[in-house]
Amino acid sequence: xxxxxxxxxxxxxxxxxxxxxxxxxxxxxxxxxxxxxxxxxxxxxxxxxxxxxxxxxxxxxxxxxxxxxxxxxxxxxxxxxxxxxxxxxxxxxxxxxxxxxxxxxxxxxxxx
Amino acid sequence: xxxxxxxxxxxxxxxxxxxxxxxxxxxxxxxxxxxxxxxxxxxxxxxxxxxxxxxxxxxxxxxxxxxxxxxxxxxxxxxxxxxxxxxxxxxxxxxxxxxxxxxxxxxxxxxxx
Numbered sequence: 001x002x003x004x005x006x007x008x009x010x011x012x013x014x015x016x017x018x019x020x021x022x023x024x025x026x027x028x029x030x031x032x033x034x035x036x037x038x039x040x041x042x043x044x045x046x047x048x049x050x051x052x053x054x055x056x057x058x059x060x061x062x063x064x065x066x067x068x069x070x071x072x073x074x075x076x077x078x079x080x081x082x083x084x085x086x087x088x089x090x091x092x093x094x095x096x097x098x099x100x101x102x103x104x105x106x107x108x109x110x111x112x
Numbered sequence: 113x114x115x116x117x118x119x120x121x122x123x124x125x126x127x128x129x130x131x132x133x134x135x136x137x138x139x140x141x142x143x144x145x146x147x148x149x150x151x152x153x154x155x156x157x158x159x160x161x162x163x164x165x166x167x168x169x170x171x172x173x174x175x176x177x178x179x180x181x182x183x184x185x186x187x188x189x190x191x192x193x194x195x196x197x198x199x200x201x202x203x204x205x206x207x208x209x210x211x212x213x214x215x216x217x218x219x220x221x222x223x224x225x
Contacts, residue, residue: 033213042201042215045215048211048212056210056212091156101158105153
């Protein structure tokens with residue numbers, strides 16, 4: 001079991017460019033979560049899917065952020081027109097049941 | 113809404129001394145409480161989860177007691193080790209057992225020789 005896999009580990013974009021982050025959940029897990037990690041805000045919830053269906057996107061900045069889960073083996077988080085304040089570590093997690101989240105190592109996004 | 117408060121951003125102590133990291137929460141129901149630990153350049157991992165029957169969870173020498181009267185779930189260990197240096201997050205489960213967790217800002221624990 002390779003755990004949750006996130007790619008790329010590091011991404012550098014210029015201001016105004018698009019960034020797409022990938023997540024492969026643990027096989028068989030029914031829920032996928034996206035969080036953003038910063039020193040100031042800690043671990044902020046962004047959105048989650050259950051059985052590929054979007055359930056709650058209450059943490060997503062509406063205008064430039066979007067997430068999809070086209071199949072059970074991967075989810076993407078897309079940020080359009082990236083801004084310096086989007087710089088953070090983006091963490092994906094999956095869970096089978098209950099509340100135990102298994103996190104990936106994250107993607108560190110740097111917007112110059 | 114539901115929230116978690118971790119009052120200390122950084123705790124520094126000497127190896128062998130006891131550890132206590134504070135966590136209090138606000139919730140309109142009785143949530144599960146969690147501690148996650150994140151070592152440098154690694155993914156956050158579950159350390160402890162509260163039980164429904166008031167048992168005290170323990171793992172790797174750490175334990176935490178859920179006190180509903182004071183809405184607290186402080187993390188404790190009797191003797192700190194250098195390898196305990198990490199970022200610790202307290203979290204609560206959203207109502208309805210959705211799987212969504214609400215995290216505090218985290219406490220960095222630095223253990224010095």
